[in-house]
Amino acid sequence: MSQPVTFAICGCGARGLEAYAPYQERHPDEMKVVAGADIRPERLAMLRERYGVPPERCFASGAELLAQPRLADVMIVATQDRQHVSDALAALDKGYHVLLEKPISPNLEECRALQKKAHETGKVVVVCHVLRYTRFYSVLEELLRQGEIGKLETIDAIEHVAYWHQAHSFVRGNWRNDLETSPMILQKSCHDMDILRWLAGEPCLKVQSFGALDYFTAENAPDGAALRCLDGCKCKDDCPYDAEKIYITDPRTGVHGGGKGWPCGVLVSDPTEEKLREALRTGPYGRCVFHCDNNVVDHQTVNLEFASHIHATFTMTAFTQSCHRTIKVTGTLGEIEGDMAENTLHLRRFGRPERIIDLREEGGQYSGHGGGDFGLISSFCKLIADGGSRGLTDVDASVESHVMALAAEASRLVGGKTITLADF
Ligand SMILES: NC(=O)c1ccc[n+]([C@@H]2O[C@H](COP(=O)([O-])OP(=O)(O)OC[C@H]3O[C@@H](n4cnc5c(N)ncnc54)[C@H](O)[C@@H]3O)[C@@H](O)[C@H]2O)c1
Structure with missing residues (x-):
């Protein structure tokens, strides 16, 4: 260039x-x-x-x-x-x-x-569906297009949000209330709807969804829970959602583990323990998870039907240890199973030895979202520099997955009714 x-x-x-x-x-x-x-x-x-x-x-x-x-x-x-x-x-x-x-x-x-x-x-309008630009999903998509497992029949995908990420973003934080931002299935999982549509390689016809905000509500506050974690809460020791653990002491997420960026950096710039303690005493991120103004779901499932009898299930759940995605696809000649955290795909063609595709060995150096953030911007710069007009995740593709997500939410709100997208 x-x-x-x-x-x-x-x-x-x-x-x-x-x-x-x-x-x-x-x-x-x-x-x-x-x-x-x-x-x-x-x-x-x-x-x-x-x-x-x-x-x-x-x-x-x-x-x-x-x-x-x-x-x-x-x-x-x-x-x-x-x-x-x-x-x-x-x-x-x-x-x-x-x-x-x-x-x-x-x-x-x-x-x-x-x-x-x-x-x-x-x-050009490209929407930041970063997952399509990861090695993990792009290799999986390529395997399907090459017919490695025959005709695709089913996809089962799980978004493991992680208990601390749910507490940070969807109970205490920016996306806790869909009246201010968006419903969870759109806000967090429009990426997953986009990936399902992409892997299926054909339009989605019908969706149906269940889900609820089941846990992070006032009725579930244990006896002795304070309104703020630092205000003498008697349940702190046993509470994994305790803000002091998440932002200060937990080595994976807190400042004691060196965490200067996300999520601590969302509370204060250049996080230090002192600055974070002040933010927890006064700001939204120090609130008890059972006493917030949140309304978005903490788990949701979606069933999807695609054009040529491809069926998919999707689960988003807050209640996982770590933040990652897993997927299993099956076809007439084989299956592929993958864990984005491990960055490996297991390709099992029926009657043949399993092939483990270790994407970490293929030169993956990761930015956020398994390399997707830099994958996206790299591809976008090239598109613009070359005078291209259609990005991999352009607005047309993105609107399709927005329709899927919004229809899933509409279904959830009426107790799981099947929605035909052509009528939505
Ligand atoms: N692609 C992804 O995977 C991904 C991941 C996380 C978030 N997001 C999306 O990115 C968006 C931003 O999220 P974020 O985490 O950066 O939030 P953020 O709150 O850190 O950033 C939003 C910024 O907009 C600024 N802002 C508000 N009003 C403004 C105005 N009138 N003019 C200019 N700036 C203004 C705010 O001060 C803030 O700095 C959200 O819509 C979120 O859904 C996408």
Whole structure:
């Protein structure tokens, strides 16, 4: 590539600044961040310090940035769920290509309005379904397309959210309440709907779903639970959801384990124990998980039917030790089983020895989401530099999986009724 693709970032939060922009540090010939906006001054300071964006190109809101003439080739829209469509429509009107964080919107009309605008302007709109850009799912998809297991018949996928991740994001944090953001099946699992659609290789016809917010409710608060973990809670010792464990002492997630980035970095910038304790005493992340204003489900299952008798099941559950995904696909001539945490696929063609495909040995060096974050931005830079028009996860593909997720939610809300997508 001769010139790097230039980017303006609308919403310099965890995703905007930390998921894709670091790619520039390794590949300055492919990507350059030249402008950005955020309502939090400390995030703009990070934008200036980390990426050398001059102060006159750092704006105090997306609206201010979008009021300027076009400043870059691409706008990354990484604001919160319900801001995405208005920011992306304005960016398209200004002539930007758009890299849009998921979900597009919890409102299907808005998703379709963006799709229409993308077609009208002829600009690229890629939605950040990062899983498709991992070695794990792309090798699996390739095996299916090559017919390694014959005709695909079933897919069973599980999203293991992890108890601490659920508590952080979906009980105490940003995505706890679907009236402010999106229902869980869209917010967290639109990626999974997208992967199921991609692996099936054909449209989804029907969905049906069950699920509930069963555990993180006031009725389940144990005797002696305080409203805040640091306010003399008598249940702390036995509670895995204790905020002090998650953000301070747990070596995997807390600052004692060196955790400076996500999730501690969501509470305070440059996390230290002292700063985190203050945030836990006063902010949302120190609240008892049984005493929050959350309403999104803690587990949900979906049954899906695809066009040529391919059937799939999907389970999302909060109640797992670690945060990863597993999948099993079966076909007329074999099966494949995979665990994204191990990054291996087990290919078993009937009557033949098992082949273990160890993707860690195939040069995988991972950014977030099993390498998907950098996989996506790398592919996106190439697409724009080459003047391409269709990304792997462009808005058309993404709207399809949004329809699946929103139909699943509609089904769940009426007790599991089967919904035909053509009528939805
Ligand atoms: N692709 C993925 O796998 C993935 C993973 C996590 C989150 N997400 C999505 O990314 C989006 C952002 O999530 P996040 O974790 O970065 O959240 P975040 O809260 O860290 O970032 C959002 C940023 O937008 C800023 N903002 C708010 N209003 C603004 C405005 N008017 N103008 C400019 N900036 C404004 C906030 O100050 C914040 O810094 C969400 O929609 C989320 O669903 C995607």
